[in-house]
Amino acid sequence: MPGFELFSDLERKEVNDVLDNGVLMRYGFDGMRNGHWKAKELESELTKTFNSKYVQLVSSGTAAVSVALASAGVGAGDEVIMPTFTFVASFEAIIMLGAVPVLVDIDDTLTLDPDAVEEAVTPKTKAVMVVQMCGSMANMDALRSVCDKHNLIFVEDACQAIGGSYKGKPLGSIADVGCFSFDFVKTITCGEGGAVVTNKQDYYSNADHYSDHGHDHIGNDRGAETHPFLGYNFRISELNAAVGLAQVRRLSEFITIQKRNYTIIREALSQVPEVTFRSVPDGGEESYSFLNFFLPNLESARQVSRAFKDNDIDVCWNYYDNNWHYIRKWEHLKDAKSLYPLTLEIKDALRKLKTKDFSKSDHWIGRNISCLIKLSWTEKEVIARAEKMVQLIKEAFKS
Numbered sequence: 001m002p003g004f005e006l007f008s009d010l011e012r013k014e015v016n017d018v019l020d021n022g023v024l025m026r027y028g029f030d031g032m033r034n035g036h037w038k039a040k041e042l043e044s045e046l047t048k049t050f051n052s053k054y055v056q057l058v059s060s061g062t063a064a065v066s067v068a069l070a071s072a073g074v075g076a077g078d079e080v081i082m083p084t085f086t087f088v089a090s091f092e093a094i095i096m097l098g099a100v101p102v103l104v105d106i107d108d109t110l111t112l113d114p115d116a117v118e119e120a121v122t123p124k125t126k127a128v129m130v131v132q133m134c135g136s137m138a139n140m141d142a143l144r145s146v147c148d149k150h151n152l153i154f155v156e157d158a159c160q161a162i163g164g165s166y167k168g169k170p171l172g173s174i175a176d177v178g179c180f181s182f183d184f185v186k187t188i189t190c191g192e193g194g195a196v197v198t199n200k201q202d203y204y205s206n207a208d209h210y211s212d213h214g215h216d217h218i219g220n221d222r223g224a225e226t227h228p229f230l231g232y233n234f235r236i237s238e239l240n241a242a243v244g245l246a247q248v249r250r251l252s253e254f255i256t257i258q259k260r261n262y263t264i265i266r267e268a269l270s271q272v273p274e275v276t277f278r279s280v281p282d283g284g285e286e287s288y289s290f291l292n293f294f295l296p297n298l299e300s301a302r303q304v305s306r307a308f309k310d311n312d313i314d315v316c317w318n319y320y321d322n323n324w325h326y327i328r329k330w331e332h333l334k335d336a337k338s339l340y341p342l343t344l345e346i347k348d349a350l351r352k353l354k355t356k357d358f359s360k361s362d363h364w365i366g367r368n369i370s371c372l373i374k375l376s377w378t379e380k381e382v383i384a385r386a387e388k389m390v391q392l393i394k395e396a397f398k399s
């Protein structure tokens, strides 16, 4: 991560195709577009990447989560189980639909703890949303069993894990519906964009209509299309799709670089007795977009992340005090600070977050350090970085 580090003539060529004909819209204008359908081409490319039947591009990863949930019929009053460690987009998308976010603990995978999910199921639970944080994954078989047992929709946010896999299947393609982001800092970027991935024909057709005002997309005359149901505008533009098309064709090149850089740092850190690594479920292969490791406790993790910062080891974070990714600092959520009135059910659920025990999540997030793996680092730079990291951690434990 992120793909913008390696922008090249490939991205420029795709963008110029669009600018040359002037059609920035993904639908219609057939005569003007000189045969260029960048969004359609990217969707078709992504069905191969994810070995899935259907892909619907949308305007962002957040839109992808909203559209995925809506397409599966999640709405007012439905409870959606989600993790305490994620990006704020998870609860934003749920609340936007009038559904109720139910936050539960993570485990040493840094993703949903299947036992915590099982405990949180109520008669109102409609879906479970796993978030494959920082390039790795939850125990997907265990979560699938919980979903099957209680007849729940299984949603997979793989925004940070493109290129990873579980038991041979690409992350994002394992649950009933998967979500990706191609925002500016993701492994594959197109500025702003996202994708909904599924093998279910009805979810796909719902996503296709819903993300374009409910248009049914039958025939070539947009004025004559009917609207089977209400929708919104979550469309991607041809310009964004063009960048994404060039980028996704380079996915395996990017993953190879991420894996090389990750492996160099991991092998160096393995020599430090105080360092342990996040657990990856059997059959899991990370995307190597991040390297996550644990120190013995919160104090040492804070001390080491401070030492990293003071010594130019950038892009490494301890998320305990981070207000984008971890529940502790989501005051605006817990206080239900909304511009417009929320339902009593949602307000009630949010209020409960203030007193719910998340000590298990605190335990893992407190001790964790998460390092972004850049694509632009040379091998020499990564080796020097890894050595510096080892030195700084050892120094922290000497004092």
Ligand SMILES: *Cc1c(COP(=O)(O)O)cnc(C)c1O
Pocket (backbone or CB within 6 Å): 060, 061, 062, 063, 086, 087, 089, 090, 131, 133, 157, 159, 160, 181, 182, 183, 192, 193, 194
């Ligand atoms: C980036 C991200 C999103 C949202 O994607 P945007 O394209 O920025 O809206 C959602 N979930 C996770 C886990 C993310 O990392």
